[in-house]
Amino acid sequence: NAGVTQTPKFQVLKTGQSMTLQCAQDMNHNSMYWYRQDPGMGLRLIYYSASEGTTDKGEVPNGYNVSRLNKREFSLRLESAAPSQTSVYFCASSERRPGADTQYFGPGTRLTVL
Amino acid sequence: QKEVEQNSGPLSVPEGAIASLNCTYSDRGSQSFFWYRQYSGKSPELIMFIYSNGDKEDGRFTAQLNKASQYVSLLIRDSQPSDSATYLCAVQIQGAQKLVFGQGTRLTINP
Numbered sequence: 264n265a266g267v268t269q270t271p272k273f274q275v276l277k278t279g280q281s282m283t284l285q286c287a288q289d290m291n292h293n294s295m296y297w298y299r300q301d302p303g304m305g306l307r308l309i310y311y312s313a314s315e316g317t318t319d320k321g322e323v324p325n326g327y328n329v330s331r332l333n334k335r336e337f338s339l340r341l342e343s344a345a346p347s348q349t350s351v352y353f354c355a356s357s358e359r360r361p362g363a364d365t366q367y368f369g370p371g372t373r374l375t376v377l
Numbered sequence: 378q379k380e381v382e383q384n385s386g387p388l389s390v391p392e393g394a395i396a397s398l399n400c401t402y403s404d405r406g407s408q409s410f411f412w413y414r415q416y417s418g419k420s421p422e423l424i425m426f427i428y429s430n431g432d433k434e435d436g437r438f439t440a441q442l443n444k445a446s447q448y449v450s451l452l453i454r455d456s457q458p459s460d461s462a463t464y465l466c467a468v469q470i471q472g473a474q475k476l477v478f479g480q481g482t483r484l485t486i487n488p
Contacts, residue, residue, distance in 0.1 A: 294474050303385065305465065305480040306421070313474055321475065353420055357474065362428035363409035364474050366467075368420040 265289055267369035269354050275375045276344045284339040284372050286354030294357045295337040296366065297321075297329060299350040306353065312337055344376045380404060381468050383479035392488050396453040400466030400479055403447070409469040410442055410449040411476065414462045421465055424451070456486045 267288045276282055288295065296311040298321075308321030312331040326348060328340045341348060351373050357366040382401050390396040400410075409428040413421035427433045427440040427449065439452040453460055463483045467476040 296475075303480060305381075306467075306478040308475055308477075311475060363411070363426045363469060365411070365423060365426060366476060367423065371420050 267354055267356055267367055269352075269369040269372050271372060272370065273373050275377065276341075277377050278345060280344050281340070281342050282344065283341075284352055284354075284374075285336070286338065286369060287336045288354075288356040288367075288369075289335065290356060290358065290367070291334070292356035292358050292367075293334070294364065295331065296355040296357070297327075297337070297339045298353045298355065299323065299348075300353060300371075301350050309339065309352075344374075346376045348374065349376045350374060380477045381466055381479040383464075383466050383482045385480055386483040387485055388482055389485045389487060390456050392456060392458060392486055394456055396456045396460065396484055396486070398451040398453075398464050398466075398482050398484065399448060400450065401448045402468045402477075404468070404470055405444075405447065406471045407444075407447075407468045408471040410440070411467040411469070412438075412440060412449075412451045413465040413467060415465060415481065416462045424464075453484075458486045458488055460484065461486045 270285045297309040298306040310329040312318045315334045354369040355366040357364045411426040412424045415421045427442045433440045437454045441450045463481040465481045466479040
Protein backbone atom coordinates (compact mmCIF):
# COMPACT_ATOMS: atom_id res chain seq x y z
CA ASN A 264 0.00 0.00 0.00
CA ALA A 265 1.97 3.00 -1.33
CA GLY A 266 -0.65 5.65 -0.42
CA VAL A 267 -0.37 8.71 -2.66
CA THR A 268 2.46 8.77 -5.20
CA GLN A 269 3.61 11.65 -7.39
CA THR A 270 5.95 11.91 -10.36
CA PRO A 271 8.33 13.51 -11.01
CA LYS A 272 9.95 14.52 -7.72
CA PHE A 273 11.85 17.42 -9.28
CA GLN A 274 11.46 19.30 -12.56
CA VAL A 275 13.06 22.34 -14.17
CA LEU A 276 11.23 24.01 -17.05
CA LYS A 277 11.86 27.00 -19.25
CA THR A 278 9.19 29.67 -19.56
CA GLY A 279 6.57 28.58 -22.09
CA GLN A 280 7.22 24.85 -21.83
CA SER A 281 4.45 22.47 -20.88
CA MET A 282 4.39 19.49 -18.56
CA THR A 283 2.06 17.15 -16.70
CA LEU A 284 2.39 16.21 -13.04
CA GLN A 285 1.12 12.74 -12.27
CA CYS A 286 -0.62 11.59 -9.10
CA ALA A 287 -2.00 8.18 -8.15
CA GLN A 288 -3.53 6.73 -4.98
CA ASP A 289 -4.18 3.14 -4.03
CA MET A 290 -6.46 3.75 -1.05
CA ASN A 291 -9.72 3.63 -3.06
CA HIS A 292 -10.50 7.25 -2.14
CA ASN A 293 -13.15 9.09 -4.12
CA SER A 294 -11.75 12.61 -3.77
CA MET A 295 -8.41 13.97 -4.94
CA TYR A 296 -6.76 17.40 -4.77
CA TRP A 297 -3.89 19.46 -6.15
CA TYR A 298 -2.20 22.11 -3.99
CA ARG A 299 0.74 24.42 -4.39
CA GLN A 300 2.89 25.57 -1.50
CA ASP A 301 4.95 28.74 -1.57
CA PRO A 302 7.08 30.13 1.29
CA GLY A 303 4.90 31.86 3.87
CA MET A 304 1.69 31.11 1.93
CA GLY A 305 0.63 27.77 3.32
CA LEU A 306 -1.11 25.32 0.99
CA ARG A 307 -3.41 26.73 -1.67
CA LEU A 308 -5.90 24.58 -3.53
CA ILE A 309 -5.54 24.58 -7.34
CA TYR A 310 -8.18 22.03 -8.40
CA TYR A 311 -9.99 19.15 -6.84
CA SER A 312 -12.07 16.18 -7.94
CA ALA A 313 -14.85 15.04 -5.64
CA SER A 314 -15.34 11.83 -7.60
CA GLU A 315 -14.31 10.15 -10.83
CA GLY A 316 -15.48 12.24 -13.78
CA THR A 317 -15.81 15.54 -11.91
CA THR A 318 -13.37 18.40 -11.37
CA ASP A 319 -13.74 21.83 -9.78
CA LYS A 320 -11.61 24.94 -9.45
CA GLY A 321 -9.96 25.82 -6.20
CA GLU A 322 -8.42 29.06 -5.01
CA VAL A 323 -5.67 29.44 -7.66
CA PRO A 324 -6.68 27.60 -10.90
CA ASN A 325 -5.34 30.04 -13.50
CA GLY A 326 -2.64 28.54 -15.72
CA TYR A 327 -3.50 24.94 -14.83
CA ASN A 328 -5.71 22.16 -16.14
CA VAL A 329 -6.53 18.81 -14.59
CA SER A 330 -7.73 15.38 -15.66
CA ARG A 331 -9.29 12.75 -13.44
CA LEU A 332 -8.29 9.78 -15.56
CA ASN A 333 -9.94 7.16 -13.35
CA LYS A 334 -10.55 6.68 -9.64
CA ARG A 335 -6.83 6.23 -8.94
CA GLU A 336 -5.23 8.96 -11.04
CA PHE A 337 -5.46 12.74 -11.08
CA SER A 338 -3.05 14.74 -13.25
CA LEU A 339 -2.17 18.44 -13.30
CA ARG A 340 -1.05 20.10 -16.52
CA LEU A 341 0.81 23.35 -17.06
CA GLU A 342 0.24 24.36 -20.70
CA SER A 343 2.68 27.28 -20.80
CA ALA A 344 4.82 27.47 -17.69
CA ALA A 345 5.62 30.84 -16.10
CA PRO A 346 8.16 31.73 -13.39
CA SER A 347 5.22 32.48 -11.04
CA GLN A 348 4.43 28.76 -11.15
CA THR A 349 7.70 27.89 -9.44
CA SER A 350 6.48 26.08 -6.34
CA VAL A 351 6.12 22.75 -4.58
CA TYR A 352 3.06 20.85 -5.76
CA PHE A 353 1.26 18.36 -3.55
CA CYS A 354 -1.42 15.90 -4.51
CA ALA A 355 -3.79 14.55 -1.87
CA SER A 356 -6.68 12.16 -1.58
CA SER A 357 -9.33 11.99 1.11
CA GLU A 358 -11.52 9.48 2.87
CA ARG A 359 -14.77 10.19 4.63
CA ARG A 360 -14.57 9.51 8.35
CA PRO A 361 -17.15 10.30 11.03
CA GLY A 362 -17.09 14.07 11.39
CA ALA A 363 -14.52 14.89 8.73
CA ASP A 364 -12.99 14.23 5.32
CA THR A 365 -9.35 13.49 6.11
CA GLN A 366 -6.76 14.25 3.46
CA TYR A 367 -3.50 12.35 2.90
CA PHE A 368 -0.68 13.89 0.92
CA GLY A 369 1.83 12.62 -1.60
CA PRO A 370 5.56 13.42 -1.36
CA GLY A 371 5.37 16.48 -3.63
CA THR A 372 6.93 17.73 -6.86
CA ARG A 373 9.41 20.59 -6.67
CA LEU A 374 9.03 22.64 -9.86
CA THR A 375 11.30 25.45 -10.99
CA VAL A 376 10.40 27.58 -14.01
CA LEU A 377 13.28 29.63 -15.42
CA GLN B 378 -8.98 39.03 6.72
CA LYS B 379 -7.55 35.60 6.00
CA GLU B 380 -9.92 32.71 6.47
CA VAL B 381 -7.51 30.74 8.67
CA GLU B 382 -4.82 32.52 10.64
CA GLN B 383 -1.82 31.20 12.51
CA ASN B 384 1.14 32.91 14.09
CA SER B 385 3.98 32.08 11.69
CA GLY B 386 6.51 31.97 14.56
CA PRO B 387 9.11 30.74 15.01
CA LEU B 388 7.93 29.40 18.36
CA SER B 389 10.75 28.15 20.55
CA VAL B 390 10.01 25.74 23.42
CA PRO B 391 12.42 23.90 25.74
CA GLU B 392 12.49 20.11 25.63
CA GLY B 393 9.98 18.55 28.01
CA ALA B 394 7.73 21.63 28.13
CA ILE B 395 4.24 22.06 26.66
CA ALA B 396 4.08 23.63 23.21
CA SER B 397 0.87 25.53 22.46
CA LEU B 398 -0.13 26.31 18.89
CA ASN B 399 -3.13 28.46 18.02
CA CYS B 400 -5.35 28.97 15.01
CA THR B 401 -8.33 31.24 14.39
CA TYR B 402 -10.86 31.02 11.57
CA SER B 403 -13.42 33.40 10.13
CA ASP B 404 -16.21 31.20 8.72
CA ARG B 405 -18.77 30.24 11.35
CA GLY B 406 -19.96 27.47 9.02
CA SER B 407 -16.69 25.60 9.56
CA GLN B 408 -17.34 22.13 10.85
CA SER B 409 -14.08 20.18 11.05
CA PHE B 410 -10.58 21.23 12.05
CA PHE B 411 -7.28 19.55 11.32
CA TRP B 412 -3.70 19.73 12.48
CA TYR B 413 -0.94 18.64 10.13
CA ARG B 414 2.78 18.43 10.84
CA GLN B 415 5.27 19.18 8.07
CA TYR B 416 8.99 18.54 8.37
CA SER B 417 11.28 20.64 6.18
CA GLY B 418 11.26 19.34 2.61
CA LYS B 419 8.52 16.79 3.34
CA SER B 420 4.78 16.57 2.80
CA PRO B 421 2.14 17.37 5.44
CA GLU B 422 1.10 14.47 7.64
CA LEU B 423 -2.13 14.37 9.61
CA ILE B 424 -1.77 14.56 13.39
CA MET B 425 -5.42 14.70 14.37
CA PHE B 426 -8.76 16.31 13.66
CA ILE B 427 -11.59 17.60 15.85
CA TYR B 428 -15.17 18.57 15.13
CA SER B 429 -16.85 18.85 18.54
CA ASN B 430 -16.32 21.62 21.07
CA GLY B 431 -13.92 20.69 23.81
CA ASP B 432 -10.72 18.64 23.94
CA LYS B 433 -9.56 15.61 22.00
CA GLU B 434 -6.46 13.75 23.15
CA ASP B 435 -4.17 11.42 21.20
CA GLY B 436 -0.99 10.46 23.01
CA ARG B 437 1.06 13.58 23.68
CA PHE B 438 -1.21 15.70 21.48
CA THR B 439 -4.41 17.48 22.54
CA ALA B 440 -6.61 19.47 20.18
CA GLN B 441 -8.95 22.04 21.67
CA LEU B 442 -11.91 23.56 19.83
CA ASN B 443 -13.99 26.58 20.81
CA LYS B 444 -16.53 27.32 18.08
CA ALA B 445 -18.04 30.32 19.87
CA SER B 446 -14.66 32.06 19.88
CA GLN B 447 -13.65 30.56 16.52
CA TYR B 448 -10.32 29.16 17.55
CA VAL B 449 -8.67 25.79 17.64
CA SER B 450 -5.41 24.95 19.38
CA LEU B 451 -2.93 22.10 19.55
CA LEU B 452 -1.02 21.27 22.73
CA ILE B 453 2.06 19.07 22.59
CA ARG B 454 3.05 17.70 26.01
CA ASP B 455 6.57 16.59 26.90
CA SER B 456 7.94 18.25 23.75
CA GLN B 457 10.77 16.41 22.00
CA PRO B 458 13.36 17.71 19.51
CA SER B 459 11.64 15.46 16.92
CA ASP B 460 8.53 17.66 17.29
CA SER B 461 10.43 20.52 15.62
CA ALA B 462 8.47 21.15 12.42
CA THR B 463 5.90 23.47 10.85
CA TYR B 464 2.35 22.86 12.08
CA LEU B 465 -0.50 23.58 9.69
CA CYS B 466 -4.05 24.26 10.79
CA ALA B 467 -6.80 23.46 8.27
CA VAL B 468 -10.54 24.04 8.30
CA GLN B 469 -13.32 22.24 6.45
CA ILE B 470 -16.44 24.24 5.78
CA GLN B 471 -19.77 22.48 6.23
CA GLY B 472 -21.01 20.89 3.03
CA ALA B 473 -17.66 21.24 1.25
CA GLN B 474 -14.86 18.72 0.92
CA LYS B 475 -12.23 21.42 0.49
CA LEU B 476 -9.82 22.39 3.23
CA VAL B 477 -8.55 25.90 3.82
CA PHE B 478 -5.07 26.02 5.34
CA GLY B 479 -3.38 28.56 7.53
CA GLN B 480 0.17 29.61 6.69
CA GLY B 481 1.65 27.38 9.40
CA THR B 482 3.59 27.90 12.64
CA ARG B 483 7.23 26.91 12.77
CA LEU B 484 8.02 25.18 16.07
CA THR B 485 11.51 24.57 17.41
CA ILE B 486 12.12 22.36 20.47
CA ASN B 487 15.41 23.20 22.14
CA PRO B 488 17.29 20.36 23.89
